Amino acid sequence: xxxxxxxxxxxxxxxxxxAFRFMQENKTFVLLDLKDENNSSRVAAxxxxxxxxxxxxxxxxxxxxxxxxxxxxxxxxxxxxxKFCHRHQVAYIIENLRELNDWASLSEAEWFSDFxxxxxxxxxxxxxxxFGYIDILDSGWVDIPLFLDSFIANIPSPNLFFNQMFDxxxxxxxxxxxxxxxFTFKNVVFCQGTGIDQNKFTSxxxxxxxxxxILTIESEEHISDMIPQNGVFLLPISNNKYRxxxxxxxxxLDNLPTEEAKLEIIQKLCxxxxxxxxxxxxxxxxxPSSLDxxxxxxxxxxxxxxxILNGFGSKGVSHAPYYSKMLSRFIYDNGMIDEEVDVKRxx
Ligand SMILES: Cc1cc2nc3c(=O)[nH]c(=O)nc-3n(C[C@H](O)[C@H](O)[C@H](O)COP(=O)(O)OP(=O)(O)OC[C@H]3O[C@@H](n4cnc5c(N)ncnc54)[C@H](O)[C@@H]3O)c2cc1C
Numbered sequence: 001x002x003x004x005x006x007x008x009x010x011x012x013x014x015x016x017x018x019a020f021r022f023m024q025e026n027k028t029f030v031l032l033d034l035k036d037e038n039n040s041s042r043v044a045a046x047x048x049x050x051x052x053x054x055x056x057x058x059x060x061x062x063x064x065x066x067x068x069x070x071x072x073x074x075x076x077x078x079x080x081x082x083k084f085c086h087r088h089q090v091a092y093i094i095e096n097l098r099e100l101n102d103w104a105s106l107s108e109a110e111w112f113s114d115f116x117x118x119x120x121x122x123x124x125x126x127x128x129x130x131f132g133y134i135d136i137l138d139s140g141w142v143d144i145p146l147f148l149d150s151f152i153a154n155i156p157s158p159n160l161f162f163n164q165m166f167d168x169x170x171x172x173x174x175x176x177x178x179x180x181x182x183f184t185f186k187n188v189v190f191c192q193g194t195g196i197d198q199n200k201f202t203s204x205x206x207x208x209x210x211x212x213x214i215l216t217i218e219s220e221e222h223i224s225d226m227i228p229q230n231g232v233f234l235l236p237i238s239n240n241k242y243r244x245x246x247x248x249x250x251x252x253l254d255n256l257p258t259e260e261a262k263l264e265i266i267q268k269l270c271x272x273x274x275x276x277x278x279x280x281x282x283x284x285x286x287x288p289s290s291l292d293x294x295x296x297x298x299x300x301x302x303x304x305x306x307x308i309l310n311g312f313g314s315k316g317v318s319h320a321p322y323y324s325k326m327l328s329r330f331i332y333d334n335g336m337i338d339e340e341v342d343v344k345r346x347x
Pocket of ligand 1: 009010011012013014015032033034035036039040041042043044045046047048164165166167191192193194195196198211212213214245246284285286287288309310311312313314315316317318
């Protein structure tokens with residue numbers, strides 16, 4: 001029976017970052033995932049943005065997550081010889097004079113000044129932005145499917161990837177190891193996103209998943225390399241092609257695109273985007289959001305060597321590098337898990 005240090009279940013952002021962290025610790029792993037184009041990581045726009053501009057707040061733990069985010073992905077770009085992380089600034093469109101005044105003073109405050117620059121100019125002719133916009137620093141986007149596929153295609157031996165379903169009934173739990181098919185493992189890490197409830201080892205942990213949809217549009221106009229955003233974002237992905245989204249719904253949590261979401265997204269876009277466009281594609285997925293909107297990581301109660309990394313909600317790109325590192329340090333280097341994100345709060 002072949003021995004590995006870790007079994008990782010799920011190869012979305014959480015599982016792949018976990019695998020990379022184990023490589024950095026010189027620990028071996030087997031990564032399991034039944035690839036599905038509608039998984040949250042493969043549907044997501046991949047935008048990272050430290051600001052909740054509408055709510056005039058900095059996002060959770062922004063000071064730790066964002067300043068090194070690009071370099072974390074870039075390290076993997078170099079390793080994999082592939083470009084998937086793009087520094088395109090998110091530009092929040094200021095709606096009115098009151099908001100402009102608010103931002104003029106907020107941008108001076110210590111907790112915003114690292115991330116925000118108020119610009120008194122239009123984004124582009126086709127983007128209604130008469131009150132200017134906020135240039136959000138440390139923002140951009142990751143082509144997540146390209147990142148995941150590049151990583152999986154280049155997993156160095158002796159580590160393994162299997163495109164197959166994990167069946168919790170086949171995991172044999174011993175005192176000091178786990179057995180799955182023909183392998184034994186010291187640890188198991190569950191990174192299953194919304195699949196959490198189909199696994200008896202994690203099904204006692206509740207998520208509050210949120211469905212979201214994204215359109216692809218084509219427009220003759222080239223606006224800019226920024227990502228304008230207000231209500232929805234307009235993400236340039238290639239010549240005249242953009243992704244637009246997203247919305248949030250908490251019922252009917254399936255991966256099927258709906259006409260309601262399409263109309264909602266178009267309506268929000270048309271509030272500030274003036275050029276004609278055509279919708280060429282629509283996708284839907286479900287975000288693995290937690291009840292308190294914080295990530296979920298740490299040791300499970302079923303076994304001292306069983307762990308979880310989940311609960312990334314709508315922030316997988318920015319959460320995965322930081323929290324996978326926190327978990328690998330916890331497993332291997334006596335590191336601590338922050339109380340606010342520790343799975344203990346749910347079990
Ligand atoms: C419409 C939409 C837009 C989004 N936009 C953004 C964005 O712009 N920026 C951002 O940061 N985040 C965004 N997100 C959120 C982001 O997608 C998630 O935070 C992130 O992808 C979660 O990653 P994960 O690895 O935890 O889960 P997932 O991506 O769901 O991965 C879990 C994996 O586990 C596998 N799995 C589960 N059960 C099993 C099993 N039994 N056997 C084998 N494999 C299994 C699944 O196949 C899946 O691949 C968006 C999400 C949606 C739906």
